[in-house]
Amino acid sequence: MIAVFSLLSILEIIAMYADTDAEFSGERSTNYQDALRLYPDAWLHDLKLMHDLLQPRPGESIVEVGAGTGYFSREIARTLGANGRLDIVDPASEQTQGLAEILPRNIRIHHQAAEDMELAFKGFDAVWSRGAIHHVRDKMRAFERFAAHTKLGGRLVITDIFAGTTLARYFDSFIARSCVTGHEVSFLSQDFATTICGLTGWSCPAFYDNTARWRFADSQHLGKFLRLLFSAKPEYSDEDCLEGVQDFLTVQDGGGSCTLLWPMTTLVAQRAATH
Numbered sequence: 001m002i003a004v005f006s007l008l009s010i011l012e013i014i015a016m017y018a019d020t021d022a023e024f025s026g027e028r029s030t031n032y033q034d035a036l037r038l039y040p041d042a043w044l045h046d047l048k049l050m051h052d053l054l055q056p057r058p059g060e061s062i063v064e065v066g067a068g069t070g071y072f073s074r075e076i077a078r079t080l081g082a083n084g085r086l087d088i089v090d091p092a093s094e095q096t097q098g099l100a101e102i103l104p105r106n107i108r109i110h111h112q113a114a115e116d117m118e119l120a121f122k123g124f125d126a127v128w129s130r131g132a133i134h135h136v137r138d139k140m141r142a143f144e145r146f147a148a149h150t151k152l153g154g155r156l157v158i159t160d161i162f163a164g165t166t167l168a169r170y171f172d173s174f175i176a177r178s179c180v181t182g183h184e185v186s187f188l189s190q191d192f193a194t195t196i197c198g199l200t201g202w203s204c205p206a207f208y209d210n211t212a213r214w215r216f217a218d219s220q221h222l223g224k225f226l227r228l229l230f231s232a233k234p235e236y237s238d239e240d241c242l243e244g245v246q247d248f249l250t251v252q253d254g255g256g257s258c259t260l261l262w263p264m265t266t267l268v269a270q271r272a273a274t275h
C-alpha cells in the first residue's frame with residue numbers, strides 16, 4: 001500500500017515538473033487559446049492544406065505531435081471517424097485542456113515530449129505535426145520515435161517554419177523580441193531534415209510550399225489575433241503586432257477583408273522498408 005502511494009506521489013511530481021517545464025503554459029497558453037476562440041475561422045485555409053498533404057482517411061490511425069489547443073485534432077478526428085484513432089502527443093497539459101474537456105471518443109491525449117514519445121500502439125498510418133517541431137530540442141531522437149511508431153509505408157507530414165525562410169526571419173526578429181516567453185527555438189533546414197529522415201528510417205522527403213491564407217474582417221482584427229497568438233508583452237499593441245508582421249510578410253488589405261499570407265513549408269516522407 002505504502003509502495004503504491006509512493007509511486008503515485010512520484011508520478012504526480014513528474015507530471016508537475018513536466019507541466020512547469022512546458023513553454024506553452026500560463027499566459028502563453030491562455031492567449032493562444034483566446035486567439036483561436038475569438039477567430040475560429042481565421043485558419044480555415046490551413047485545414048484545407050492539412051487535408052491536401054496529410055490526406056487523412058476514415059479508419060486510419062494518426063499520431064499528432066504538438067497538437068496544442070487541438071484546432072487540427074478536431075478536424076482530423078472527425079475525418080478518421082469512429083473506426084479510426086488520433087493520438088495526441090504534447091507535453092503541455094494547459095494547451096490540450098480545452099480539448100480534454102470535450103474529448104471525442106477516438107482521441108487519446110499523451111502528455112509527452114516528441115523526443116520521449118512512447119505509446120503502446122506502434123502501427124500508425126501517419127505522423128502529423130504543425131508548427132511544433134521547431135520547439136523540439138532533439139529532432140533526431142524525435143524522428144526516431146516517430147519511425148518506431150509508424151508502420152512500413154506510413155506517412156510523416158510535418159508543416160513548420162523552415163530555416164532560411166521569411167517566416168523564420170519574422171520569428172527570429174519580431175516574435176523573439178515581443179513574445180512574453182521569447183522564442184528560443186531551432187528551425188529545421190531542408191538539408192538537415194533530409195539527413196535526419198535518412199538516418200531514422202524515413203524516405204528522402206519532399207518539401208511543399210504551404211502558404212496559408214489567414215483571413216480577418218480587417219487589419220485591426222489581424223493585429224489583435226497576432227498579439228494573442230504570439231503572446232506579446234504588454235508594451236506591444238495590436239497595431240505594433242500588425243506593423244511587425246507587415247515588415248516581413250504579405251498582408252492583403254481592402255475590399256472588406258484582410259488576408260495574411262503565412263508561408264510555412266511541409267515535409268512529406270514515408271516509413272522506409274529498411275533502416
Ligand SMILES: C[S@@+](CC[C@H](N)C(=O)[O-])C[C@H]1O[C@@H](n2cnc3c(N)ncnc32)[C@H](O)[C@@H]1O
Pocket residue numbers: 022023024065066067068069070071089090091092095112113114115129130131132135136137
Ligand atoms: C505553436 S504551438 C502549435 C500548436 C498546434 N499544432 C497549432 O498549429 O495550433 C506548439 C506546440 O508544440 C508543443 N511542444 C513544445 N515542445 C514540444 C515537444 N518537445 N514535443 C512535442 N510537442 C511540443 C507545445 O506545447 C505547443 O502546444
